[in-house]
């Protein structure tokens with residue numbers, strides 16, 4: 614990736630500047646040239662919403678640490694940086710949840726006990742290229758308890774040349790014994806202006822489209838990038854918004870039928886994407902009720918937002934946003950998806966005279 618970046622850190626990362634700066638300080642040599650960085654930890658945990666940039670940041674950290682030329686930012690040109698860019702650096706490992714066939718599956722897979730055994734064997738051998746080996750373990754909230762327990766000792770005291778970087782949706786979804794062994798960085802949503810800038814600079818998105826995507830992204834650059842690369846990205850959003858509007862005007866039976874179809878679908882990625890969209894929608898309705906429509910995310914739907922804002926009570930919308938937030942939390946953990954989805958649908962504000 615070319616580094617014409619928003620931040621002054623020169624990392625291939627947009628936003629999260631405070632984390633980048635702390636990591637830069639961690640990898641900077643403190644003694645004479647060539648000495649080991651005294652502040653470098655052995656285990657880092659990056660938490661935050663889906664597609665907010667946890668993996669991008671962890672990879673950039675790995676690249677900076679492995680880079681041959683720089684002690685603060687990856688140069689992007691050395692052999693090590695090129696190997697990272699091509700995804701085949703011999704001292705970098707990406708460990709992802711696997712499904713029962715052993716295929717990577719970030720939605721429904723698990724980090725399995727045999728993967729932990731592999732990591733433990735792997736950390737004990739020396740790096741091939743440079744001074745470090747970096748293990749990026751993705752989606753630690755999907756770790757089987759045996760995986761997590763088996764790794765405790767490694768996380769506590771890995772060999773000197775090993776750095777572990779973990780990502781997870783939030784720290785509360787992990788065993789406290791894991792969290793306490795890591796330096797934790799809670800990534801917050803990236804500013805919409807930074808998302809728009811990234812889309813224009815790095816992905817050549819035109820200004821108007823970048824603005825819309827940035828507002829819809831709720832601070833998740835990864836989501837915005839994905840939308841503009843999918844051929845039907847924004848069409849899918851339009852279809853989902855139309856479904857939401859239909860549900861607002863639907864009766865109890867129609868809503869229960871929709872909950873049933875969602876529950877049977879078992880497509881978590883779509884489900885959580887839909888919940889994120891619904892959250893932006895109801896937050897926008899609340900903004901419209903407060904007379905702040907200009908700050909909304911769904912800038913292309915202002916008249917429908919205003920219509921719903923006028924027809925519903927402030928309290929009802931605020932309560933539903935709380936419900937959405939709570940149910941989304943449950944859905945990450947609960948086994949009773951159907952019950953959670955019933956509540957989600959039945960408590961949605963109702964506009965019975967709604968036209969579609």
Ligand SMILES: [Zn+2]
Nearest residue numbers: 680688691694
């Ligand atoms: Zn380099």
